[in-house]
Amino acid sequence: MSKIPLIVSTEWLAGKLDDPNLRLLDATTYLKPTEDGGAELSSGKETYEKGHIPGAVYADLLNELSDKDAPIRFTVPSREQFVEKITELGVGDQDTYVVVYDQTYATVGSSDVASDWASRLAWQLRYEGLDNVAVLDGGFAKWVDEGREVSTEAGSYPKATFTGERRPELFVTKEDVKAALDDENVILINSLTEEAFNSGRIPGSCNVPFVNHSNPQSKELYNDEKLKEAFEKVGALDPNKKVITYCGGGIAATWNALLLNKLGQHNVAVYDGSMSEWTADSSLPLEK
Incomplete structure (x- = not known):
């Protein structure tokens, strides 16, 4: 399969939604400042359930794709943990490609226009040895602004095999x-x-x-x-x-x-x- 760009447009993705080789991941996560100077972390699973790009599956960075026992949140998990969870989402070595997006800055406002939760998951995938992964430019917010279809039906893909080597x-x-x-x-x-x-x-x-x-x-x-x-x-x-x-x-x-x-x-x-x-x-x- 040919290599996809590191960043893809909403128009590009819209033309790929019916492609059986696509693996579309919603990485929405929330980090909100608290009055005591700390931060409140929460999963974006509920946001995903309320609406997402059709066919997408939810990738839980907070609870499943980070080391929950580490003293610092969002520490890279063991390779075994990451591979177990990501292959359950259908991401692996077969002739597929991955597009990651998030919904986060649609909520926190235009002062924070970056899909950094999506880029975090894309980086973890590349770190573990997967090449064909892209981030959606503008994320879910741009998708919605353009009036594109939104679904509440949970996506799913067949379990995959992941053999890439860490970088x-x-x-x-x-x-x-x-x-x-x-x-x-x-x-x-x-x-x-x-x-x-x-x-x-x-x-x-x-x-x-x-x-x-x-x-x-x-x-x-x-x-x-x-x-x-x-x-x-x-x-x-x-x-x-x-x-x-x-x-x-x-x-x-x-x-x-x-x-x-x-x-x-x-x-x-x-x-x-x-x-x-x-x-x-x-x-x-x-x-x-």
């Missing part, structure tokens, strides 16, 4: 980031908002906010030339550099990683623990 080069640990602090060949990108970046970051980081890459009105990504401007400013498209993206908990970082891949920078890894892990270790430096 360790896509993943970095706290120790890897510490080692990179003095490495001029590594660029650390904080993917959070400018406000969050200014309040505390890993030393030497630059800021490319993940929320700035899409048009709030159309919900579409800006064109590649405009996207390149943001990353070129920090030198992240230099083919001789390694890029590490991070954020608060390894979600928004995957959106920047995806766009870097789209722009031709493939030496990109995500710091899974991100600021949640970094700030929990009082021995590690912070820059403001």
Whole structure:
């Protein structure tokens, strides 16, 4: 099967809904700030049940595709856990391809136009060794804005077999980031908002906010030339550099990683623990 793009349009997807090789995943998840400065996490399963793109199945990042025993939420699960759950959804090695979307920013508003829950799941799939996976540009919000069909009927696919091998080069640990602090060949990108970046970051980081890459009105990504401007400013498209993206908990970082891949920078890894892990270790430096 031919390779699909990293990011696909709603029009493209609409023409594929009847394709038996399509595996369409809804990765909706919620992270809402609380008054005490924390965050309330919840599954988007109920949202999916109220309406989704026809044929889609629900992929539960919070409860099934993360390590629930880890001290930091949304930590990559064991390969065995991930493969067990994702193959139950029909994702595997047969002649299929995957498109992931989420509904989250349709709820939180136009200030947050990014499908970063979708990009998180797409990144996990690539990390585990699956190639043919794309994220839907504009997500469910754009799909609905265009008046396209919405279904409440649960989707399903036959159970699959998954044999791809993990790609360790896509993943970095706290120790890897510490080692990179003095490495001029590594660029650390904080993917959070400018406000969050200014309040505390890993030393030497630059800021490319993940929320700035899409048009709030159309919900579409800006064109590649405009996207390149943001990353070129920090030198992240230099083919001789390694890029590490991070954020608060390894979600928004995957959106920047995806766009870097789209722009031709493939030496990109995500710091899974991100600021949640970094700030929990009082021995590690912070820059403001």
